[in-house]
Amino acid sequence: MPLKDSKDTHAELVKKLDLQSRKSIFGDKFFKALVIGASLYTLLMVALVFSALFEGSIPIFVKEGINFVIGTDWNAVEGRESFGAMPYIIGTLVSSAIAMAIAVPVSIGIAIFITEMIPKKLGTILSFVVELLAAVPSIIYGLWALFVFRFWIRDFIEEPLHNSFGDYISIFARAPFGLDVFTAGIVLAIMIIPIISAVSREVIKAIPHSQKEAAYALGATRWEMVKTAILPSARTGLMGASFLGLGRAIGETMLVTLIIGNAIGLAAIPTSLFSQSQTLSSIIANEFNEASNDLHLSALIGLGLVLFVITIFINVLAIFIISKVSKSYSNMRE
Amino acid sequence: MSKDNQNPNKNENYKSIIREYIKKNSSKRKTINNLVTILLFSFVIIAIIPLGSILIEVFKNGVGALSFNFLFQPPGSMGSGDGGIGPAIQGTLLVVGFATLIGAPVGVLAGVFLSEYSSSSKLFAYFLRLFNDVLTGIPSIVIGIAGYITLVLTLGSFSILAGAFVLSVIMIPIIARVSEETIKLVPNTLREAAYGLGLPKWKVVWHIVIKGSKSGILTGIVLAISRIAGETAPLIMTILGTSLFFSGFNSPVDALPLRIWRLASQPYPSAHEQGWGAALLLILLVLSLSIALRMFAQKRSITFKSTT
Numbered sequence A: 001m002p003l004k005d006s007k008d009t010h011a012e013l014v015k016k017l018d019l020q021s022r023k024s025i026f027g028d029k030f031f032k033a034l035v036i037g038a039s040l041y042t043l044l045m046v047a048l049v050f051s052a053l054f055e056g057s058i059p060i061f062v063k064e065g066i067n068f069v070i071g072t073d074w075n076a077v078e079g080r081e082s083f084g085a086m087p088y089i090i091g092t093l094v095s096s097a098i099a100m101a102i103a104v105p106v107s108i109g110i111a112i113f114i115t116e117m118i119p120k121k122l123g124t125i126l127s128f129v130v131e132l133l134a135a136v137p138s139i140i141y142g143l144w145a146l147f148v149f150r151f152w153i154r155d156f157i158e159e160p161l162h163n164s165f166g167d168y169i170s171i172f173a174r175a176p177f178g179l180d181v182f183t184a185g186i187v188l189a190i191m192i193i194p195i196i197s198a199v200s201r202e203v204i205k206a207i208p209h210s211q212k213e214a215a216y217a218l219g220a221t222r223w224e225m226v227k228t229a230i231l232p233s234a235r236t237g238l239m240g241a242s243f244l245g246l247g248r249a250i251g252e253t254m255l256v257t258l259i260i261g262n263a264i265g266l267a268a269i270p271t272s273l274f275s276q277s278q279t280l281s282s283i284i285a286n287e288f289n290e291a292s293n294d295l296h297l298s299a300l301i302g303l304g305l306v307l308f309v310i311t312i313f314i315n316v317l318a319i320f321i322i323s324k325v326s327k328s329y330s331n332m333r334e
Numbered sequence B: 001m002s003k004d005n006q007n008p009n010k011n012e013n014y015k016s017i018i019r020e021y022i023k024k025n026s027s028k029r030k031t032i033n034n035l036v037t038i039l040l041f042s043f044v045i046i047a048i049i050p051l052g053s054i055l056i057e058v059f060k061n062g063v064g065a066l067s068f069n070f071l072f073q074p075p076g077s078m079g080s081g082d083g084g085i086g087p088a089i090q091g092t093l094l095v096v097g098f099a100t101l102i103g104a105p106v107g108v109l110a111g112v113f114l115s116e117y118s119s120s121s122k123l124f125a126y127f128l129r130l131f132n133d134v135l136t137g138i139p140s141i142v143i144g145i146a147g148y149i150t151l152v153l154t155l156g157s158f159s160i161l162a163g164a165f166v167l168s169v170i171m172i173p174i175i176a177r178v179s180e181e182t183i184k185l186v187p188n189t190l191r192e193a194a195y196g197l198g199l200p201k202w203k204v205v206w207h208i209v210i211k212g213s214k215s216g217i218l219t220g221i222v223l224a225i226s227r228i229a230g231e232t233a234p235l236i237m238t239i240l241g242t243s244l245f246f247s248g249f250n251s252p253v254d255a256l257p258l259r260i261w262r263l264a265s266q267p268y269p270s271a272h273e274q275g276w277g278a279a280l281l282l283i284l285l286v287l288s289l290s291i292a293l294r295m296f297a298q299k300r301s302i303t304f305k306s307t308t
Helices: A010-056 A058-064 A086-117 A120-135 A138-165 A181-205 A209-217 A222-251 A254-259 A280-290 A294-333 B002-006 B011-065 B068-072 B086-120 B122-137 B140-155 B160-184 B188-196 B201-212 B214-228 B256-265 B269-299
Strands: none
Touching: A010 A058, A010 A294, A010 B086, A010 B122, A010 B140, A010 B160, A010 B201, A058 A294, A086 A120, A086 A181, A086 A222, A086 A280, A086 A294, A086 B011, A120 A181, A120 B011, A120 B269, A138 A181, A138 A254, A138 B011, A138 B256, A138 B269, A181 A222, A181 A254, A181 A294, A181 B011, A209 A222, A222 A280, A222 A294, A222 B011, A222 B122, A222 B140, A254 A280, A254 B256, A280 A294, A280 B140, A294 B122, A294 B140, B011 B269, B068 B086, B086 B122, B086 B160, B086 B201, B086 B214, B086 B256, B086 B269, B122 B160, B140 B160, B160 B214, B188 B201, B201 B214, B214 B269, B256 B269
């Protein structure tokens, strides 16, 4: 603090300094309270989401009990209400499984290609382009899939498969429309590829150079180096990355709503790749504003709770896997 | 290669066998290597084709819809193809603006806590990081339902406040994460110099730490904005959507992604064209934000996890 005023007596100066330090002690306490308050607010939000969903879904669990989770009926008509979430759980799992089957190998391949196979500068540009995909809002994926991509899928993949194998293999049996669980899975895959490949790239970059160099020194080709030095030690991390992508695919709403065909009840259990289906999130989006009564609304909130529990489980698993991996890497370096 | 140990007694023989083996195998190994490289390259192409196609289609189909009326008029009657998406543009700006007003300070302060104040309470910091990650992973539609129950039902109407609240919940963990990472980059010597001059901690944090990592924090906020600008699902149950301009804090508002959804669900070609037009606006907004942000971040060599 400025001491230039020479007329200040010693006593006045002490007083001033004392005031100043009291002010800063108050400032310190106030600021710390502010910062801790913001942190508590964040924790509170998670609790709030959970308690709101729990409270909102009490009526449906009281009426249906465990039947709400394992039931297959979905009827909102007054007097004949019956709500079962099973078809939508299955629809969610099937569409996400299709998405993962495509997205995991492709994204890990992209991550390997960008980090190990091309010059660093080119890699930065390519990863920039791939990550732009992550910035596109999902509603725009949905719009594009509804008006453009589903016709590609129908004409170039589904119809040939149906025509040649439809009579013998039951998963290709239904006449393809383009609006089905298969298309939804593929578009979900496109959407989660940038997520999985970004995290996979971090994982692969974290592998100690000495391992790669050892493989090269033994005369390995680039692919043999990847196969023997990278993939085995990156396996857990890549699994964590995939789980993160899975969490995103399961919770994705808008694009699924537009292209999965929105079947209800038993019909939503896909019997073939080309069946219409419905996911937990898409039925919530479709019916939330048209909920006919409180019980119907409570059933939709209950679906939200089921979705919440599934995604929390998957995400926490992914977080633990990834944090464990990064710890073991730092041990390796030491 | 243990197969080649059959004749270890004669050294010359042994060498020539190995030479043969290497010769025979190296071309095969090289071919496999090249095939895998081509396969992985084709994966990159597979990922880029949709991006190209989305950009081309949105531009091709959307550019025809753009006009003065489209940008500033409220929607006309259903199927007429009249009117525009004025309320949606206004609504998106308002909802995102209010969400940022709530989310940015909370997120930045939480980030400050994690990097500056967490040394005395490690357990709390651990749980905060964990819950932050959990919050990032909760599907946005679930957060939307929670917003519906806590705000829409309590206040008795769909409103811009509920929408802003829900979007702020999505923003907070993103901003907190990026703020923490960039604040940690401030060199400790700067902090020590400030302490040496007798500044209290809060002044050090405010003047040195926060102001020193201004650009990184801003990057985090813009990243979060580009993420929530395209959110649709949580808005269905909080702001509902309307064809009227903003009229108060207790009535529904519209937003671009919500309008795109409604337009795409209508059976009229004119509505689809308007939907593409709205999509063009939205994608221009989001992509320009994220491209600017990435170039900025690269220049300053700020690293942040882009997708978690």
